[in-house]
Amino acid sequence: DVVMTQSPLSLPVxxxxxxxISCRSSQSLVHSDGNTYLNWFQQRPGQSPRRLIYKVSNRDxxxxxxxxxxxxxxxxxxxxxxxxxxxxxxxxxMQGTHWPSITFGQGTRLEIK
Amino acid sequence: xxxxVQSGAEVKKPGSSVKVSCKASGGTFSSYxxxxxxxxxxxxLEWMGRIIPILGIANYAQKFQGRVTITADKSTSTxxxxxxxxxxxxxxxxxxxxxxxxxYSSGWNYWGQGTLVTVSS
Numbered sequence: 707d708v709v710m711t712q713s714p715l716s717l718p719v720x721x722x723x724x725x726x727i728s729c730r731s732s733q734s735l736v737h738s739d740g741n742t743y744l745n746w747f748q749q750r751p752g753q754s755p756r757r758l759i760y761k762v763s764n765r766d767x768x769x770x771x772x773x774x775x776x777x778x779x780x781x782x783x784x785x786x787x788x789x790x791x792x793x794x795x796x797x798x799x800m801q802g803t804h805w806p807s808i809t810f811g812q813g814t815r816l817e818i819k
Numbered sequence: 820x821x822x823x824v825q826s827g828a829e830v831k832k833p834g835s836s837v838k839v840s841c842k843a844s845g846g847t848f849s850s851y852x853x854x855x856x857x858x859x860x861x862x863x864l865e866w867m868g869r870i871i872p873i874l875g876i877a878n879y880a881q882k883f884q885g886r887v888t889i890t891a892d893k894s895t896s897t898x899x900x901x902x903x904x905x906x907x908x909x910x911x912x913x914x915x916x917x918x919x920x921x922x923y924s925s926g927w928n929y930w931g932q933g934t935l936v937t938v939s940s
Binding site for chain 2: 741
């Protein structure tokens with residue numbers, strides 16, 4: 707299985723400040739069709755996960771533009787330009803390239819300092 | 820608006836089986852796939868498998884091969900996940916989510932509300 711490694715695992719951030727989460731994969735996530743199926747999810751306390759970003763950098767409908775995704779190959783980043791209180795939760799990266807073995811990162815817990 | 824509504828919480832004995840349902844509304848059920856993802860208490864997300872209803876073809880994560888069966892009933896737009904030989908480590912919230920049918924996954928933008936399965940003697 708492809709191992710997804712996130713860092714940091716805990717991320718205390720001051721309101722209004724930026725935040726960044728790294729996600730590295732043990733193998734390239736470039737699919738044979740040319741796409742890179744690296745996706746990001748947010749899980750607020752007590753809620754189902756919600757997809758924020760798909761295929762590295764595509765923001766889902768309704769996701770604030772302070773969230774952005776970037777990266778290539780094995781190295782990816784989720785950035786929040788200015789953290790708001792509603793951003794508290796756990797963030798997961800997930801690879802869907804190496805089908806049918808879908809794997810997630812361990813999760814990064816974002817909290818407000 | 821796409822909605823996925825799952826069956827209610829279950830309490831099961833070790834060694835037994837559980838079957839969780841996921842009823843879809845809005846959108847074309849057979850055009851998509853349904854994935855199942857679980858989350859043990861305080862833990863991360865774990866993909867279990869997926870079915871393409873129009874084809875009736877299911878794929879499973881290696882960890883669950885032989886213990887999980889995912890099926891779909893096109894007539895009722897309902898997918899099912901059955902997990903057998905339950906052990907305490909299977910205590911988790913089980914989610915269904917709408918997926919694309921290709922040999923890849925862009926993740927899931929529609930999720931069920933989750934079903935808590937508790938395995939306890």
